[in-house]
Amino acid sequence: MFLTSWSADLHAQQPDAKLPLIPYPQEVQTGTGSFKVSGSTTISLTAGKFANEAALLNNLILQKTDKSLKVTSASTTNTIKLVTDAAITNPEAYSLTITRQAIVIAAKDGTGIFRGIETLRQLMPFGSAPVASFSLPVVKISDKPAYEWRGMHLDVSRHFFSIAYLKRYLDLLALYKFNKLHLHLTDDQGWRIEIKKYPKLTQLGAWRTFNNQDSVCIEKSKNNPDFAIDPQHIIVKNGKKLYGGFYTQAQMKDVIAYAAKRHIDIIPEIDMPGHMMAAINNYPFLSCAGGSKWGELFTTPICPCNESTFEFAQNVFDEIFALFPSKYIHIGGDEVDRTSWGESETCKALMAKEGIKTTAELQSYFINRMEKYFNKHGKKLIGWDEILEDGISPTAMVMYWRSWVPNAPIKAAKNGNKVIMTPGNPLYFDNEPDQNSIYNVYHFNPVPSQLNAQEAQNIIGAQANTWSERIPTENRADYMIFPRITALAERLWTNTQDYDSYLARLDKHYSLLEALKVNFRVPDFPGLVQxxxxxxxxxxxxxxxxxxxxxxxxxxxxxxxxxxxxxxxxxxxxxxxxxxxxxxxxxxxxxxxxxxxxxxQTLAEPATANNVAAGLNCSYYPAFFKKSSLITGTPAAQYVVNSVIVPAEATAPSFGLKYSGYLDVPSTGIYTFYLTCDDGGILKIAGRTVVDNEGMHSAIEKDGQVALKQGLQPIALDFIEGGGGFALKLKYSKDGSAPADVPSSWLKH
Known part of the structure; x- marks a missing residue:
């Protein structure tokens, strides 16, 4: 039945771009010839197993041919066989063998069979028009995932997404072999899941008048219709236009069942003790202050010092536990403004009773108590990495997001906690993409180098997070997620580095995404300068x-x-x-x-300067500045740097830097400079603004050109860090060359 010889594709280190597979399988052997799928092909099952997977496979073939295949227990030629293989032990592993006579997908159970079907799906023709038959290449694949946790996240609180979109999203996650969907169901801006014991959470907490996030989107919609607030989530009530929506428990059960058939776990997040304004506004007893308002950075949280708070939290999670079969439940635990706790007499009394010295320890008290409740009900607690502060049990799972706290995942892994890596840079897909985004995701390594082999086993995988403050429509969500998601898929499943092959395969996937009506981000036009x-x-x-x-x-x-x-x-x-x-x-x-x-422009004349030395001057201003152009005052320190980097001494939460000196330009011509900033920066050369990358934003590269004569050209670079992690990089090119770091030998002062 099978070919007796195969041409070995040398594992996944040298993927064959002719096979348009993302993520690329661990082992591939290619043969000659093909198998033809037509109306006479059958799907063969053993003893009735894998009926769900057979139905999903048949649906894929129906989409390609307008015909369903007969499902049978007979073992014949011209069939697609789904079989159990006792030698395969990983629940997601599979083998896929395509010969001229038959296709065999083998696995331990249905999860592996389904992963193999999704590989088969990517070998099918990408067009959207039905065909009478199609051919699949002869190939032998042995495959399994590198990481246990391969997740994507979607914030449905800041802006709401329909049931139809969630199901479509699940189909796309399945296509790229993700196995977790983390749904951020509650936040200050909206409560999105029905809790029957507390009906006002959705009757009132799921709706709002347009807020400042909506206003930003409405302004952006003037140039891009994908920013227009989705009208399907707008209602008029008592003469007021309200935005929002929620999922009934019946609707969510349907989505959970849809995900389960595709072997994807849905991880619900009910964010507490912070980010609870939508709940507190309707149940004011939940906060120490009797309500919630915005503080300097975050909103008033629920009060961990009243038993009524724990009663509420436990009642909410009782319904969540009953609704979601996932053993993992996310409690949030991030960005808590603890001011009201410190002012509360009730909290002072509890802290004295329990020997709690700080409000940070009080947050740990809340999280640890809730974890015990989770464990009592057979669930495992996940929290953002802030839950590490002042101690957690080693059984809690930590989701690392704060890129500016690099020690957090190391601390957690050494403590024995299982860690899911979701650092904002590069895995926050709500950050604006640029020409480097896909590269940065593909080259992300989930395991910190400071961990030994045993500790590294506590890094169980990663996920990308998509926060929806600036994502009001499904089209915009598609744009922000695709195609970045494909780079993460390969990083987490295959865990190898063959970027050129990946890009070649990605080129073919654009037509697949287009056929699936995904509003992906069109690749950057190569070589364009702003x-x-x-x-x-x-x-x-x-x-x-x-x-x-x-x-x-x-x-x-x-x-x-x-x-x-x-x-x-x-x-x-x-x-x-x-x-x-x-x-x-x-x-x-x-x-x-x-x-x-x-x-x-005219070519800028060089400056005349005597006794120049190596390096640029760098002045450090530890303060918050909204724009780099607003950096003022006397610098706290001055340094000489040999490259455009942030000095190690710049440790303030927010700061400004002013670089000055000369570029020793080696030859006359038009130079292009590429400035990456998180947050903002402005580059001037020869007194001319070359790159304006101003503002508070994630790491984005912007570029610009300047006409320079050979010699010393004055350079000034102003940069700000607003808090939450910085990035600064300067590259150049000339006459179409690839961007490269500005040589240290060019820098003078």
Missing amino acids: NNVFTESTTLDVKKPLPGLKLYYTLDGSLPNQKSTQLTAPLNINRTQHIRLLGITPSGIRSDVYELNYDK
Whole structure:
């Protein structure tokens, strides 16, 4: 039945880009020929096992051919066999063997069979139009995951998402072999899950008038319709326009069952003791202050010093435990403003009674008590890494997110806690993507280098988080998640580094995503620079990142669309102007709008300076600045740095840095500089603003050009860190070269 010889694809270190598989399997052997799937093909089961998986496979084939296959117990040729293999012990492992006569998917149980079906799915033709038959290549695959926890997260509190979208999202997670969906169901902005004992949580707590997050989205929708508040989640009640929604328990049971058929666990998060305004506003007894309001950073939390709080929390989780079969339940535990606890006489009395010295220890008291309640009901508690502060039991699971606290996952793993890695950089998919986002996700290593082999086993995997403050629609969610999710899928399943092969396979997956009607982010147009300069003239010559992409542009500042001028040939530019450029795929998916500035410049004359020394001056201002242009005052310290990095001495929560000196430019020409900042920065060279990466934002790269003569050119770089982790990087290129670090030999002062 099987071929007797195979051409070995050398494990996953050298993936075959001809097989468009993401994540790439652990072991692949390719053969010659193919197996034809047609209406006469059958699906063969042993003793009635894997009926659920057979039905899902049949549905995939129905989508391709408009025909379902006969399911039988007979073992014949021209069949797809789903069989048990006692030699396979990992519950998610499988083997997939395709010969000219049959297909066999073997596994320990249904989970592995389903993972094999999803691999088979990626070998099917990617088109959306039905075909009478299709062929699958002869191949032998042996596969299993590198990490136990391969998760994605979705915040449905800040903005709400429909049941239909959750199911579609689950299908896409299954396609890329994720096994966890973490649903952030409650927060200050909305309570999204029905709790029958406390009906006001959803009757009132699920609805709001438009808030500041909505206002930002509405403003952005003027240039991008994907930011328009989704009208399906807007109602009018008592003359007020309200935004929101919630899932009934019956609806959520349906979603959970849908996920279970696809062997995905749904992990619910009921965030407490902080982020509870939606609950406290309707049940004021929950807080020490008798209500909730915004403090300097966060909202008033629930009070851990009243038994009525624990009664409420336990009643809520009783319904959550009954609803969600997952053994993991997320309690949040992050960003708690403990001011009201410190002012509460009840809390002072409890702290004295229990020997609790600080409000941080009081938070640990709450989390540890809730964990015991979870464990009593057969559930395991997960919390954000703040739950490590002032002690937790080694049985709690820690979800690490604070990139600026690098010791947190190390501390947790050494304490014996199981750790799920979700650092904001690069795994917060609500952070704006740029041309480096996919690279950064693909090269993320979940295991900190400071752990030994035994401690590293406590890092059970990772997930990406998608917070929805700035994501008001399903289209925008797609854009932020895809295709970044594919890089994480391969990182967590295959756990190898073959980026070039991955990119080649990803190129083929864009057509699959398009056929599945996913509003993915169109790949960056290679070589484009936002702020361009020229001395006489230049050319806009765009290399299309996807076949079939049509380009449209405007010169009058208006937003380009399909009625705008189409760019079909290189555009000559000989004067200062602003161009807005847009790409649209055949199915109507829009790229980012590229804002291209062209500035006619003279070559900057070099400065005359004597007795210059190596390195740049760096002045340090430990204070909070909203913009780098607002850095003022006397610096607390000054340093000389040999590269554009943040000095180790810059340890304040918020600070500003001013770099100054010269670039010793080796040759005359047009130079492109790439400035990555988290938070903001402005780069000036020869007195000209080259890159404006201003504002409070995650690590984003922006670029710009400047015309320079050989010699010493003044450089000034102002940078701010607003709190929560910094990033600063400066690269350059010239005459189309690949971006590279600015050499230390160029830096003078």
